[in-house]
Amino acid sequence: MTLLNETWNGKENKNVSLRNGTLQNLSNSSKTEVIEGWLIDKLSQILAIEPNQIDVSQDFDEFGLDSAEAINLSGELENYLGCRLSPTLLWDYKNIETLAKYLATNFKPVSSEETSVSLETEACQPNEVAEILPENYIFDRFPEYQKLRSQLERVSSLGKGNPFFVPQEKIVNDKTTVNGRELINFATYNYVGMCGDPVVSQAAKDATDLYGTSACASRLISGEKPLHKELEAEIADFIGVEDSIVMVGGHATNVTTIGHLFGKNDLVIYDSLSHNSILQGCFLSGASLVAFPHNDAAALAKILRERRHRYQRVLIAIEGVYSTDGDIADLPQFIALKKRYKAFLMVDEAHSMGTIGNSGRGISEYFGVNPRDVDIWMGTLSKSFASCGGYIAGDRALVEYLKYTAPGFVFSVGMSPPNTAATLAAVRVLKAEPERAVILQARAKLFLELARAKGLKTGMSKDSPVIPIIVGDSLKSIQLSQQLFQRGINVPFMIYPSVPQNEARLRFFVTCNHTEEQIRFTIDTVSEELAKL
Known part of the structure; x- marks a missing residue:
């Protein structure tokens, strides 16, 4: 702890030590000791225990930190080292020992100009604050907003006013x-006419009378309604898989599912024309990303052949019907590749569910393939099913894992009763009226x-x-x-x-x-x- 006390002795000495390059001038082993000491000191304060009770080889998970404490600790560490750090450091490295070694080897302080705001905010003089450009703290000065306004004005000038939000x-x-x-x-x-259908509308009205207009809580806690399980069973049966989970937004379903199931040791390979929700899920995951040319199975095969062995899990993400061009993925080829290279295959059926196949059961029916050959079925409820939300369908283990751990499900309110009932009725009507x-x-x-x-x-x-x-x-x-x-x-x-x-x-x-x-x-x-x- 000697080096720790020399380097870290309150906020003022911290800034002095960084300016003087104290950590920079140490050997990697000494840096590791300093950073370990800082982390031990901080954790002992957060957990209200003695520093000697903290084992540097103990997993961070075992300390019982909540997400806010973990992120705040990463932020304080960033200030201490004077370099930019990921807020998820305590998830990326399993314990104090491995994190300290990584930081000792890789940390690189940013310049004094870059750290002046982040490290000395409390000591800022008025003239320093005045140097911050308006575009960094006033919304209508954002360059991105100015660009949007310019685009909207240009579109409006071409015709008869703003054509959006009519x-x-x-x-x-x-x-x-x-x-x-x-x-x-x-x-x-509204592909198969379910929005406005009397049976669907009446189901939503009946559910509102019985349950009200909101689930009023996360389903994990007390927002579960009998309708939710009925709908999930109906969707799974319609597709031909074991189970499904419904979420409150279609876009959010892709984001939270991809972002949660895959991580930094994984690879996601997605069709170049994939929907924004797939891309956002990929970005959130932290996985390595590769786009393959649209619907080009040969190009995908080459990527898998060259890269599969480098990663733990690999996801292939495609769509059933592509929403901009209206063409259909060659599903049998993608199933063959996912089997050959032991990857996961995810199919977004936002525009194919209800619209293709002899009875509207989507791309698996269209090609006559076994729906269980696809690992992750995704679809929206706002199109053929006249409601709002999204679903993931597949084997029971996938669904159970998402129900207990996916942030977009666990920390979100359950799907509203009228929306749930409308979807349930729409699925049943389509079954009865293919x-x-x-x-x-x-x-x-x-x-x-x-x-x-x-x-x-x-x-x-x-x-x-x-x-x-x-x-x-x-x-x-x-x-x-x-x-x-x-x-x-x-x-x-x-x-x-x-x-x-x-x-x-x-x-x-x-x-x-x-x-x-x-x-x-x-x-x-x-x-x-x-x-x-």
């Missing part, structure tokens, strides 16, 4: 109402065939209700969307960065309730308006 005044299906005006609607993914999926597929096929017959560019779309009309030019895409609106057709545009440069488009979502007449009128109108541009 209120839809009634149930949206094949038609929508905007400012009292009815339009043919291709901007909703013809909804069949009609949807026929309508989507008609739309695609007519569009191609007119020479419209529909990209990679195939056998799905997601059909882009690729215009190329961003300005023309915005103008086309607005001209169609004037002619009674509601369809949104997609421009860079949502899609690559020169691939701006309109994206049409077809539903089972669209009529052949609506589709024929729409294709004719798109062709006419596009010719004018």
Whole structure:
């Protein structure tokens, strides 16, 4: 403890020692001793025990620190060393001994200019505070916000005001109402007409009467309702796996699941056109990341062949139907690769569940594969199932582990009773009425065939209700969307960065309730308006 007392003797001496380079000038073994001593001292204060009771080889988990204490300890250590550290250090290194050795070998203080704010905040003079730029503490000065405002003004100037957040005044299906005006609607993914279905709506009303509008707690504690287990069993049965778990948001389902199941010793390989929620989950996980060219199984095989042996767990993440282009993943090839290289396969079925397969059971039914050959099924409840939330389905062990440990589930309120009941009713209606999926597929096929017959560019779309009309030019895409609106057709545009440069488009979502007449009128109108541009 001698070196500790020389180096760490309160806040003032800490800053002096860092400025004088005390730790920098020590040998690695001495640095290790100093840092171990600092950690022992800090832990003894937090745990209210004597320093000699702390064993440097004891796992941090065994000290019983809560997450806030662990993060705060990392922050204090960052200040002490004068270098940037991860807030998850106490999870990344198992005990004081291994953490101290790592830091002694790798710590590198930042410059005095960089540490002046973080290390001397309490001693700052007024002129030092004044040097902080407004963009670092005022929201409307954020460069990112200024860029957003510029983009919105540019889009508004191209047409008739801001085209975003336009209120839809009634149930949206094949038609929508905007400012009292009815339009043919291709901007909703109410694919099989469950939103507004009397059976689904009544189920939500009944659940509200019985349970209220909220679960009012995490399901782990006291937010569990009988409906939750019924729904999870129904989803698992519909897909053909052992169990499922439902969460309150589709985007959050991907983020918390990927972020929780995989870590720094793992690899996630994802399709280059994967949804933002998959990417955010990857970033959260801390795993190594590699994107493979869209739907290219050969490229994926090469990555696995070269890299699989370097990692503990490997996840392959793909989608059933891709939400921007409307094409379908070649599932059998990905299953073969995941088996060969002993990896996990995750399929996001946000846009394929309810829409493809003979009875709408998704991509496994579409290809006729065993759904248990996929490790992690993910889907949203806001599309074919007319509700809000997401699910993970697979084997019982996966679901049980997530229910007790996934942060986005454990620390979140349970799915609301009306949303749960609406989803449950929608799944059961689709089971009883698979013809909804069949009609949807026929309508989507008609739309695609007519569009191609007119020479419209529909990209990679195939056998799905997601059909882009690729215009190329961003300005023309915005103008086309607005001209169609004037002619009674509601369809949104997609421009860079949502899609690559020169691939701006309109994206049409077809539903089972669209009529052949609506589709024929729409294709004719798109062709006419596009010719004018």
